[in-house]
Amino acid sequence: MSRIGQHQSRFLQYDPQNHIFRVHRDAYASPEVFAEEKQKILYKSWIVLGHETEIAKPGDFVTRRVIDRELIFNRDSAGNVNVFFNSCMHRGPAVCKHKEGKASVFVCPYHGWVYKNDGYLASTGSTKADAGYPAAYLQRGEGAVRLQRIKNAAQRAGFYFVNFDENAGPLDDYLQGAGARLDRMALQTTAGFEMIAGVHEYDISANYKLLCENSYDGYHLMQTHATYLDYVKEILKGSNLDPKLGGTVMTLGNGHGAFEIPVLSGRPVAQWLPHWGEEARLLLEAKRNEVIGRLGEELGANVCDMNSNMVIFPNSVINDQQTILARTIIPLSHNRMRVRAWTIAPKDEHPKLREIRMENILSFLGPGGFATPDDVSMLEWAQTGYETTNVAWNDFSKGMTPDETPQNSTAVYDDEMQMRAYWLQWDKMMSGD
Template sequence: MAQRSHFVCFDPDTEGLESYLAGAREHLDIVLDQSETGMEIVSGTHRYVTEANWKLLLENGFDGYHLASTHKTYFQYLSGIWPEMPKNTLGTAVDLGNGHVALEHEAFFGRPIALWSPLFGEEMKDEIDDLRRKLIGKHGEKRGRRICDKGHNFLIFPNLVILDTIGIVIRVPEALEPGKMMVSAWQLAPKGESPALRAMRLNASSTFFGPGGFSTPDDVEVLELCQQGFEAGGVEWSDASCGMHNDQARLLDEFQLRVFWRGWLARMMERRLDGKEHSS
């Protein structure tokens, strides 16, 4: 990972990168291992302002619970293209340490790397299947299939979100005010992939995540309504208890939300996640 990506910190007293990333390194490697030639940021930035607290978008990025209800119109669109699309809700959430968290799930939409689905068109099947064979050949059956078949929504605390699903989106919300944030997002893709595969990747991802896509307008609408409700008062807590008593966190549980909020609280209380005070 360290040879294939760059991290910058202006705090001379910060802890080491490997220590801070903890379990998030594994999921970064899964993204970076999708290409032998390296990854690149695709030209162009998706930037917008939302009238909601920045932490709400973090909840949104790794919350499997809201997908079917909030993005109902997207699934209606998909069913018109792919009537037999599987209704898969298999997945799990993992605490990666230091407030980082990942949601790993079956990629039932398909993945440009490298799980073909009818959404990509028959003309792309051979190329995607060839990429799949190469990845499994290089990384072995278990890891290769994990790279090809699994979606990964993960947070590097506090506000770096990587959505590795039907494309790869890097998303960063930044607070402008307590009730307003600016969101910046970029597409990540393998260097040197064919023009046809690049065009398909960007189209598939932008159809969901883009400024005119099915996802972003829905999410913005709901987050702003949530913010209005919070500002109205009357409710002391935001309930994130779903699945609290399950031994294994499921896709539709809220374990991942609790991981983030505990990390946030620990820092607000000037404590490490192990309960020790920060050195002064």
Template structure:
């Protein structure tokens, strides 16, 4: 059996074989053992607040409809007609009690029930008495703090069990608002010519921050005369199940309650009130974490929540070993003051947006990695060992424990399936 990951704690060495970024057979195994069996983010409850609201989604290689049905239930339906397979809904979003297939005009209520079709006299009287001609529902749709996930494995553990220790950090995001969080505007969609696991790594990699995004940090120093040196200090944490987080302090403003000189004094006063209310609700220590600490969270396999100068969630799926499609969401507290919302959106677009300082830099770095993997016959291993010498309980945010957490879960899932095949033969 091919060795994909070497995890040598005695030698303080962690290596990943570069074939995992280029091999089509490995991608097929990832789809079967990871994307078909793990909880995958589909959207946020705030996207479909009213009965009849729906959003088209692509999750784990499937075309889905996330629907707030007329009975009040939220559902994920496979967006395919049971007649001949066409997409039933072609609009990206809207509100409707009925979906009508363009091809042969079969229609379905927004809970997926077959409502009618032309030429009904050509079918038996008991047609669809067993419900097999209804739109098929994804059996596993669960939510945590408004974040909704699907699982295509009916035997998987609950979402609550799956998220485990990651819930603490999702709570730090959700608790920023007493009214709840909401997704802003439309979903940002773009593609990257790189393997999907490179984006998972990059999203919790503070080590690359200063060299890759130097221009952004130089600008931050110019905006704040009291900022002598940019520091990115904090810790990396293995959250189990492949999830991980880096939590750290940084120089940028956070719209929740960390003011910066680029904003006016009135906004500073409002942020002080927000911070005081956080202290009332949670105490000094937790209020400080919520307001002043940044978090980059990876939820295995393909959800990243960045709670930094703004809040964004990204999910991504591979169409080939060297190509991924990315969907990005921006989040904010419901009912946020207009001036705060403007500051938040400016922060988001400046760094996290597709045309910001960070995202194009990151995408270029990932594509450069992918391009160089054509050398993987001669240069076979990536090194992800930084911080192992400190012990896994003492690592810094700029170490690589976050990536090792991801890769250890990956190793478990992929190598278990390989071992089963070997045993069967």
């Protein structure tokens, strides 16, 4: 049957007329399902690799794991962006062991093959002028040796994505409405962005899809993050700011989704909180006037005031809250993931606002902040529930209506429509439709 109407599969029970949307827990707890979804979903989807600010200058590089593939993401000496497999074309070892840096060449530690930062082989490391190999190995024409490139690498609003499927369609077609959300983040400044030094990495003993669900789940805020909300109420005492929750959840096509909520957590662009002081108020007032003057009242106020969490199907998360934070999720197994989180900021940001941004990252979004430990605990407890009980199904029916179109709609911020859109896309790809 159509996936907009009643549908049942190995993993899904979907019946809008009877308010039923359930996902089988094997989707989280089965090693066999995880192996299957790697082939059918993860290797066939566009996944966030990094941001152009990480490789801002010629020679800059980072090494990165995407799913289970080790990559070099770099800008070569000519200024071109490349994505290579981090593996020597001779006998396979990684040619770069550093997480980030600047390099004109990459050298294999095994036999000394040297690659220029555009990927072409410069030397085979031989002691007698590269004796024993064809001359073509070291030239640019037919027969040249070059680090293997990722065929499908593309960017939107400075975010670079990769897709390991040789037949992948264009990135913009895949992103659908998520592309416009990335564009919206870029409107915060006309000066461009820069990478804030430092990356948070931490493991969670849970299936990667649980973090995707949690990242735009407005329903858990009042319960799971009650301590943080109490803190917000405390710091707003004596002001005329209203800490009430509200907002919208939206689906963006192809399983992507986001929420927008006006949580009064402060934004360096451009939402002031009283405890930041008068200097910050004046700076943020000027920033707000600039943004609204440039974008107009409606869009400008949205950029300044609204926190947004977006999940780009299947495993990329972009938080536009107290900062712009990218979370790339590395699925390590059916019940373990590694999270890599990094942030960008406007190049022209005042030092006082940068200080506030850094404090926001550490106090809420960081591994030791208000939010992350709460979330990690809940995800790990959920995974334990899947693996130690015989309960078969998870329920995602909150806010469901008989006539909803889950792939391109909006709903109240604490409904679960965005998760239904995610799971419909996941089930579609797992079923080979």
